[in-house]
Amino acid sequence: MSQSKKKKIHYAWWVLVGLVVMVGAAKGGIMTTGGLFLTPVTEDLGIGMGSLTLYFSIASIVTMLFLPIAGKLIAKYNIRILLLVAVTLEAGSFAMFGFMNSVWGWYLFAIPMSMGSVIVTQLAGPVLINNWFKKHRGLALGIMVGAGGLTGAFLQPVAGNLIANEGWRNTYFFLGIGVMAVVIPVVLLTIRMAPLQKGLQPYGVDEVQQNEETKVQTTASGVTLAIAKKSSAFYFLLLFFFCETSIAAFNQHVAPFAMGLGYDIKFAGNAMGSWSVGVVIGALFFGYLSDKIGVKYTAIFAMLLGLFPVGLLLLTPENPLIFTVAAGLYGFVVASLGTLGPLLTTALFGNKEFSQIYGLAITGLAVAGIVALPIYGFIFEYTGSYTYVLYTIFIMLLLNVVSILFAFKGKKALENAGLWNS
Numbered sequence: 001m002s003q004s005k006k007k008k009i010h011y012a013w014w015v016l017v018g019l020v021v022m023v024g025a026a027k028g029g030i031m032t033t034g035g036l037f038l039t040p041v042t043e044d045l046g047i048g049m050g051s052l053t054l055y056f057s058i059a060s061i062v063t064m065l066f067l068p069i070a071g072k073l074i075a076k077y078n079i080r081i082l083l084l085v086a087v088t089l090e091a092g093s094f095a096m097f098g099f100m101n102s103v104w105g106w107y108l109f110a111i112p113m114s115m116g117s118v119i120v121t122q123l124a125g126p127v128l129i130n131n132w133f134k135k136h137r138g139l140a141l142g143i144m145v146g147a148g149g150l151t152g153a154f155l156q157p158v159a160g161n162l163i164a165n166e167g168w169r170n171t172y173f174f175l176g177i178g179v180m181a182v183v184i185p186v187v188l189l190t191i192r193m194a195p196l197q198k199g200l201q202p203y204g205v206d207e208v209q210q211n212e213e214t215k216v217q218t219t220a221s222g223v224t225l226a227i228a229k230k231s232s233a234f235y236f237l238l239l240f241f242f243c244e245t246s247i248a249a250f251n252q253h254v255a256p257f258a259m260g261l262g263y264d265i266k267f268a269g270n271a272m273g274s275w276s277v278g279v280v281i282g283a284l285f286f287g288y289l290s291d292k293i294g295v296k297y298t299a300i301f302a303m304l305l306g307l308f309p310v311g312l313l314l315l316t317p318e319n320p321l322i323f324t325v326a327a328g329l330y331g332f333v334v335a336s337l338g339t340l341g342p343l344l345t346t347a348l349f350g351n352k353e354f355s356q357i358y359g360l361a362i363t364g365l366a367v368a369g370i371v372a373l374p375i376y377g378f379i380f381e382y383t384g385s386y387t388y389v390l391y392t393i394f395i396m397l398l399l400n401v402v403s404i405l406f407a408f409k410g411k412k413a414l415e416n417a418g419l420w421n422s
Contacts, residue, residue, distance in 0.1 A: 010200070010203045011132075011192070011195070011198050011200055012132035012133055012140075012195070012200075012202065012203035013203070014190050015128055015132050015190060015191060015192060016129070016132075016140050016143060016144065017190055018186050018187060018189070018190030018191045019124070019125050019128060019129070019144045019147070019191075020143060020144060020147035021147070021182065021183065021186040021190075022083070022087070022120060022124075022183050022186060022187060022191075023120070023121055023125055023144055023145075023147050024147035024150060024151035025151060025178075025179045025182050025183050026087065026090060026091070026117065026120045026121050026179060026183065027121050027147075027151070028147075028150070028151025028153075028154070028155050028156075028276060029091075029151060029155050029175050029178065029179045030090060030091060030094045030117075030175060030176070030179055031117065031121065032155075032156065032251060032272065032275075032276065033155060033156060033159045033175060033272075034056075034252055035251060035252035035253060035254060035255045035256065035272070036156070036159050036160055036163060036255045036265070036268065036269060036272065037097075037163065037168050037171070037172070038052060038053065038252070038253075038255065038256050038377075039255060039256050039259050039265070040163055040167075040168040040265070041168055044168065045101065045102070045103070047103045048381055049256065049377045049378075049380055049381045050374060050377040050378035050380075050381040050382075051103055052103055052106060052377070053252070053373050053374050053376070053377035054103075054107070054374050054377075055103075055106035055107050055110040056110075056249075056252065056373035056374065057370045057371075057373060057374045058107050058110040058111065058114075059110040059111075059113060059114035059117075060114070060365075060367070060368070060370040060373070061370055062110070062111050062114040062115060063114045063117070063118050063122075063365070064363050064367060064370070066114070066115050066118050067118055067122075067123070067359055067360075067362065067363055068359060068360070070115075070118045070119050070123055070359075071123060071355060071356065071359040073119070074119065074123060074124065074127060074355075075355075078193075079124070079128075079191060079192070079193040080187055080188060080191050080192075082119060083119065083120060083124060083187045083191060084184055084187060084188070085116070086115070086116040086117075086118075086119035086120045086124075087116060087120050087179070087180060087183045087184065087187070088116070088180060088184075089112040089113065089115055089116030090112075090113050090114075090115075090116030090117045090120055090121075090179075091116075091175075091176045091177070091179040091180045091183070092112075092176060092180065093109040093110070093111075093112045093113035093116070093176075094109075094113055094172060094175065094176040094179075095172055095173050095175070095176025095177055096109050096172075096176070097109060097172045097176075098168070098169040098170065098171075098172030098173045098176075099169070120183075122362065122365070123355075123359065125141075125144050126141070126342040126355075126358060127355055128191070128193070129141055129144065129342075130342075130351070130354055130355070131193065131194050131195065131202065132194075132195060132202055132203060133202060133203050133204065134202045134203060134204040134205045135203055135204020135205075136203070136204065136291075137343075138287040138288070138290045138291045138295075138339070138343055139284075139287050139288065139291065140287075141283075141287055141338070141339050141342055141343065142283045142284045142285075142286060142287020142288065142339045143283070143284065143287070144283075144338075145279070145283035145287075145335055145338035145339045146279065146280040146281075146282075146283035146284050146335070147280075150276070150277075150279075150280040151276075153273050153274075153276035153277045153279075153280060154273075154276075155175070155276075156269050156270075156272035156273040156275070156276055157266075157269045157270050157272075157273040158269075159171055159175065159269060160255075160265050160266050160268060160269015160270065160272070161266060161269060162174060163265055163269075164264075164265050164266055221350045221351060221352065221420070221421050222346075222349050222350015222351055222352035222353070222354070222420065222421070223349050223350060223352060223353075223414060223419055223420055224352060224353050225353045225356040225357050225360065227414070227419050228348075228349045228353075228357045229357075229360060231410050231411075231413070231414055232406065232407075232409070232410035232413065233348050233349070233407045233408070233409075233410025233411045233413075233414065234348075234349075234357075234361065234410070235410075236403045236404075236406045236407035236410060237344060237345065237348060237361050237364075237403075237407050238361060238363070238364040239364070239399070239400075239403045240299075240344070240364070240400055240403040240404060240407065241337075241341065241361060241362055241364030241365050241368070242364040242365075242367055242368045243368070243396040243397075243399055243400045243403065244334070244336070244337045244341075244368075244400060245337065245364065245365040245368035245372070246368040246371070246372035246393070246396055247306065247333075247334060247393050247396055247397060247400075248334035248337050249368060249372045249373050249376065250330070250376065250389065250393060251272070251275060251330075251331070251334070252373060252376075253376050253377070253380070253386060253389070254268070254271060254272055254275060254327060254330075255268035255269070255271075255272060256380060257313075257317075257380075257386045258271055258323065260380065260384070260385070260386070261317055261318060261323075262318075263320070263323075267320065270324065271323060271324050271327045272327065274324045274325070274327045274328035274331070275327045275328060275330060275331035276331060277328055277331065278327070278328040278329055278330065278331030278332035278333075278335070279331040279332070279334065279335040280335075281332055281335075282302075282331065282332035282333060282334070282335030282336065282339075283335040283338065283339050285332070285335075286298055286302060286335060286336045286339045286340055287339045289301070290339070290340060290343055294347075295340055295343040295344055295347045296344075296347065296404060296408055298336075298340060299336065299340050299344060299400075299404050300401050300404055300405075302333055302336035302340065303333075303336075303397045303398070303400045303401045303404070304397070304401065305329075305332075305333055306330070306333040306334075306393075306397045307394060307397055307398075308329060309325075309326040309327070309329040309330040309333065310330070310390055310393050310394050310397065311394070312325070312326035312329075313326050313330075313386075313390055314387065314390050314391070314394075341358075341362065342358060344404075344407070345357060345358045345361055347408075347411075348407055348408070348410075348411045349411075350420065350421075375389075376389050
């Protein structure tokens with residue numbers, strides 16, 4: 001009897017399966033395909049690249065404003081109902097882009113799209129994994145983040161070909177409706193907020209409880225939000241999120257960058273597929289590596305590695321093989337955001353008020369979207385090149401190494417002041 005229980009798959013893994021499908025479809029099918037539409041839409045409707053990409057800024061402003069509200073909604077309401085509403089807002093708004101004839105349509109529907117995306121792609125996953133996993137939390141995060149890349153690896157080339165053959169309007173419809181059709185039943189079948197709803201304990205809790213000291217560290221150690229937000233560690237973490245998101249935001253411009261060099265939409269879709277493959281491998285790799293050498297050194301390694309693909313795109317972007325390889329390696333590096341972001345937050349501030357601290361810290365993501373995405377678009381619009389964008393990204397990668405080092409110095413200051421475990 002005892003042995004059969006050991007062999008039974010813990011429900012935490014079914015929750016992870018649901019997150020894999022949900023986040024994979026929402027990110028790979030909607031968020032990462034958005035860049036493929038920029039050039040066709042601007043050319044068809046006569047809209048400037050900078051003007052169209054302002055809808056990303058609007059989405060980021062809404063994200064920043066909605067994050068604290070979304071955190072409260074997740075704590076208060078049934079998670080499945082909340083996710084069903086959220087995915088309908090996100091995917092339904094994306095489908096509505098196909099009806100638009102003016103840039104104002106993108107500005108308008110960016111609002112409900114980003115409200116849904118905050119819950120589906122940013123908050124629900126880390127909160128649910130934090131609830132369900134005491135062991136292999138980093139691996140679970142890596143698998144979830146990798147799902148977006150794996151789905152994107154399939155959907156980016158498909159979307160590129162659909163745009164080329166069926167037009168951008170129909171492709172918006174296909175992707176938006178398809179995501180809803182896949183995600184809604186999966187959420188209903190698999191997602192539960194906490195193990196107690198299934199009469200269970202979190203995965204790995206038995207091993208954690210074998211050592212009382214480890215038990216305290218994994219359940220209640222750390223600092224409160226009130227203490228965290230006054231620390232230097234918190235502001236360096238905000239800077240890390242800002243820079244890393246600005247670095248990752250270039251994915252929306254890979255397709256215009258490629259087509260500006262003379263490549264066609266199909267090549268751009270394949271290059272984005274390479275990016276997504278990199279995200280899959282990177283998410284798993286960084287989740288595994290952080291468990292082995294620690295999140296601090298894993299994050300530093302990721303930022304230094306990012307200098308290589310940026311250098312390739314600066315030096316030899318006209319070579320199609322090098323462009324594709326650089327896109328894949330770039331995706332590998334930016335996978336560190338989704339995997340390492342929650343882990344860095346836990347490493348710096350503990351689990352005591354993780355959701356509140358993480359929800360506030362990731363406003364750095366939203367601010368980056370407000371600033372970086374349209375600036376990249378306007379730089380391309382006025383210079384006809386992404387060269388200056390890539391130089392800026394190179395600098396931000398180095399700046400993030402500094403941010404990580406100083407963030408952990410800030411944590412040490414909290415510990416020395418006796419504020420950790422307070």
